[in-house]
Amino acid sequence: MSTPPPDLEPVAPAWLPWFGQLVTRRGVGSGLAMLCGVVWVLSLALSQLVISLIGRGDRLVAAICASACALGITAVFGYLFLRLVQFQDQARARVDHHATLDPLTGTCNRRHFMQTVDREWSRAKRYNMDCALLLMDVDHFKRVNDAHGSLCGDRLLREIARVSGETLRQADVLARFEGEEFAVFLPHTDPLGALDVAERMRERVEQLQFSWDERDVPVSVSLGVASLQYEHLTLDHLIHDADEALYSAKAAGRNCVRAKLGLQPGHSSYAL
Numbered sequence: 245m246s247t248p249p250p251d252l253e254p255v256a257p258a259w260l261p262w263f264g265q266l267v268t269r270r271g272v273g274s275g276l277a278m279l280c281g282v283v284w285v286l287s288l289a290l291s292q293l294v295i296s297l298i299g300r301g302d303r304l305v306a307a308i309c310a311s312a313c314a315l316g317i318t319a320v321f322g323y324l325f326l327r328l329v330q331f332q333d334q335a336r337a338r339v340d341h342h343a344t345l346d347p348l349t350g351t352c353n354r355r356h357f358m359q360t361v362d363r364e365w366s367r368a369k370r371y372n373m374d375c376a377l378l379l380m381d382v383d384h385f386k387r388v389n390d391a392h393g394s395l396c397g398d399r400l401l402r403e404i405a406r407v408s409g410e411t412l413r414q415a416d417v418l419a420r421f422e423g424e425e426f427a428v429f430l431p432h433t434d435p436l437g438a439l440d441v442a443e444r445m446r447e448r449v450e451q452l453q454f455s456w457d458e459r460d461v462p463v464s465v466s467l468g469v470a471s472l473q474y475e476h477l478t479l480d481h482l483i484h485d486a487d488e489a490l491y492s493a494k495a496a497g498r499n500c501v502r503a504k505l506g507l508q509p510g511h512s513s514y515a516l
């Protein structure tokens with residue numbers, strides 16, 4: 245079955261996400277109480293209006309009947325409606341979660357990373373601000389999988405993501421790029437700052453005391469650093485430079501940091 249073109253896909257009305265979040269935050273109980281209150285006042289007003297219009301009937305009886313009907317119907321259908329809205333909101337939150345996060349490591353997934361970084365990158369370029377991109381690849385990861393199994397490999401990836409995240413600021417974006425490769429976007433970070441971050445991450449992973457089945461598993465990562473340059477016309481150019489730097493780090497023996505451009509004197513040992 246073919247999927248409909250994007251403009252024919254169903255779009256929720258603008259108020260629905262807002263209302264869903266409100267119901268989730270306040271709870272169905274208090275939402276229902278508010279709804280019943282509003283409907284009760286309206287039903288009372290309507291019953292009195294009808295009595296006035298037809299010019300006969302007992303106002304008290306009309307008020308009691310209208311209240312009983314309105315509250316009974318609202319309690320049942322209001323509850324079902326609010327539960328539906330709450331369910332829809334929770335489903336939307338779950339979809340958002342799966343659409344943006346990598347299920348194994350809990351970091352951003354590649355798609356979300358590219359969307360976020362594309363925005364940040366454009367802003368940095370427009371306002372001439374520093375930013376940098378790191379690519380980090382686990383060294384000899386295939387050996388870990390082969391020697392200890394893929395469950396061990398998965399656990400190691402989670403640990404690497406965790407300790408890497410600990411070295412970053414809140415504004416930095418960490419993502420699992422593919423397989424055993426991670427990407428980090430560093431806004432407002434000059435080339436030397438980016439090198440420091442990369443070196444800190446490398447050290448942190450090297451110090452990770454990871455064991456599996458009571459056997460120590462040595463772990464290290466290689467990192468490539470690229471800083472935003474005038475000739476980077478698109479984000480892909482920046483990624484390409486970080487990738488080349490990563491390739492150099494692998495070629496230089498792994499467990500090290502290499503940078504593509506933008507280095508200051510005194511840090512030449514990092515250069516390609």
Ligand SMILES: Nc1nc2c(ncn2[C@@H]2O[C@H](COP(=O)(O)OP(=O)(O)OP(=O)(O)O)[C@@H](O)[C@H]2O)c(=O)[nH]1
Pocket residue numbers: 348381382383384385386387389393394395396397398401422423424494498
């Ligand atoms: N356990 C696990 N393994 C993965 C995952 N994604 C990719 N891999 C494995 O990671 C391994 C990557 O191997 P290579 O590309 O040869 O890289 P490497 O062994 O790290 O070697 P270098 O990068 O050159 O240091 C492959 O065996 C993949 O199957 C994952 O999510 N979990």
